[in-house]
Amino acid sequence: MSAAVEEALPWRVPAALAVTQVVHWGSLYYAFSVLMPAIIAETGWRRELVVGAFSAGLLAEAAAAVLAGFLLDRLGARTVMVTGSLAAAFGLVLAGQVQTPAQLYAAWILIGATMAATLYQSAFAAVTAAFGAGAARRGIAAVAFAGGLASTVFWPLTNLLVEALGWRQTCAALAILNLACAALHLLMPGRVVPQREEASLPDQGSALDTIASRRFLALLLLYGATGFASATVAVHLVPLLQEKGLGASAAILASLVGVSQVLGRVAEFAGGGRLTLLTVTSLALVGVGGAFVMMGLGDGILLLGLAVALFGAANGILTIMRGALPAHLFGAARYGTVSGVLSAAGALARAAGPLAMAWAWERSGGYGPGMVAVALLLFAAILALKLATMPAGPSQGRV
Incomplete structure (x- = not known):
């Protein structure tokens, strides 16, 4: 790739996603392992019952992935990722208010479904839409590198928040971070229009x-x-x-x-x-x-x-x-x-x-x-x- 082409690429997209992927992976995926002991200690619910809520969320992610992919093509990454960030924030707020196991499962199923709209699936689609199919590789690599740091940042951060605020208020704090991601996702591209570079594909x-x-x-x-x-x-x-x-x-x-x-x-x-x-x-x-x-x-x-x-x-x-x-x-x-x-x-x-x-x-x-x-x-x-x-x-x- 020439230097001129490299400079012309919209690097603001992976730069914004580098931040939001750390937050989304950290708050929606990795934080649960820190929240779980605090939830069990307060509620007295069985460990396998609480862990089951997270597993249900992962199944919801799988179920939502196909719909998220369809919407990424029809509406564009901006709409999908902004909506996903807002829904994730709402799910975390609900998670901090639960009083029964059924409510915990409902909250985490919602959170799991938003993962399809906020994690790598949608982030890589945003980079591909911004860079084009032929140039997306390095942008995807940059986003994946940042996402790999999520556990390093959010395991200790979530632990500090739980110790200072309790797990319910920690969920509220994580929700605020997801709201901030919605603002950054306004930088994402809209719907992709097929480019001439794809003419060489069968x-x-x-x-x-x-x-x-x-x-x-x-x-x-x-x-x-x-x-x-x-x-x-x-x-x-x-x-x-x-x-x-x-x-x-x-x-x-x-x-x-x-x-x-x-x-x-x-x-x-x-x-x-x-x-x-x-x-x-x-x-x-x-x-x-x-x-x-x-x-x-x-x-x-x-x-x-x-x-x-x-x-x-x-x-x-x-x-x-x-x-x-x-x-x-x-x-x-x-x-x-x-x-x-x-x-x-x-x-x-x-x-x-x-x-x-x-x-x-x-x-x-x-x-x-x-x-x-x-x-x-x-x-x-x-x-x-x-x-x-x-x-x-x-x-x-x-x-």
């Missing part, structure tokens, strides 16, 4: 034709496999490391995931464009799959530490690839619809991953077979993506 036909295409089905497997893998690590990494004999060191070693994830995103931002999207995606999938094999079959703190760091870096890069590939393969005009269906599939896979790994552990008495099975799923995604993007005729250039 004719996708109708939206249903797109969703039935080989390329889309390959992306569906990619989103499902990576969502399955990331959620499995989020829930089972510490128990796996403890099973390997690391004891108290397990949690410390697991923390390498977050650091490595940010480093991976920085590397992609700095080097973005030197390798094609499909090449980087394949290499990152190899990295995540290899990490699963090492975690499942390996032993020793050095090998397992390498596996954890490799997973974090490769998974961080895959976040960017998942944001950029739909635009690259299908163009910007249908980005919302395509990414909405893909995001819903990814969310369902995230819900299934930890349960499937727990089942595999029960059946085999250890994590090894289940982790290798996930690795094979990731390698299958590489093959599917390669086969789906092979040109039907003579070479059509780099993809």
Whole structure:
């Protein structure tokens, strides 16, 4: 990309999203783990009952993802993200007022549904609309890098607020931050009009034709496999490391995931464009799959530490690839619809991953077979993506 083109890009969009993604991820997703003990202590509700409200919210996100994607294409990121921020603020206010478990579930289902309109799905659509399908990669990388800092900022911030204000007033304070995000989202672009740069893409036909295409089905497997893998690590990494004999060191070693994830995103931002999207995606999938094999079959703190760091870096890069590939393969005009269906599939896979790994552990008495099975799923995604993007005729250039 030339310097003149780089300077002409609307970097105010990812700059604003860098702030709002930290706030939205931090307040809608990560804050719950800090709020949960305070909710339990005040109400006396069972832990699994309270955690269930968060799980219900994630299912609501999956259900809302398709509708959010449709609205992103029809109305534009500005309308969807402003509305989502306002609804998220309202949901947090309601969460701070609940008196019964049913009310808690209703509040968090609303909050979960707003995630589809406020988190990466909509943020990446906004960047793609602002930059165009061909130039969105670095903008998406910048937003993903900022989003990776959300837990680092909001876990201690939420803890301080709970200690000073109590969890109910903390919900109100988080709601105010979401209102501020609504103002920043006014900078987002409106509805995308197809650009001439998309003329080189093969004719996708109708939206249903797109969703039935080989390329889309390959992306569906990619989103499902990576969502399955990331959620499995989020829930089972510490128990796996403890099973390997690391004891108290397990949690410390697991923390390498977050650091490595940010480093991976920085590397992609700095080097973005030197390798094609499909090449980087394949290499990152190899990295995540290899990490699963090492975690499942390996032993020793050095090998397992390498596996954890490799997973974090490769998974961080895959976040960017998942944001950029739909635009690259299908163009910007249908980005919302395509990414909405893909995001819903990814969310369902995230819900299934930890349960499937727990089942595999029960059946085999250890994590090894289940982790290798996930690795094979990731390698299958590489093959599917390669086969789906092979040109039907003579070479059509780099993809």
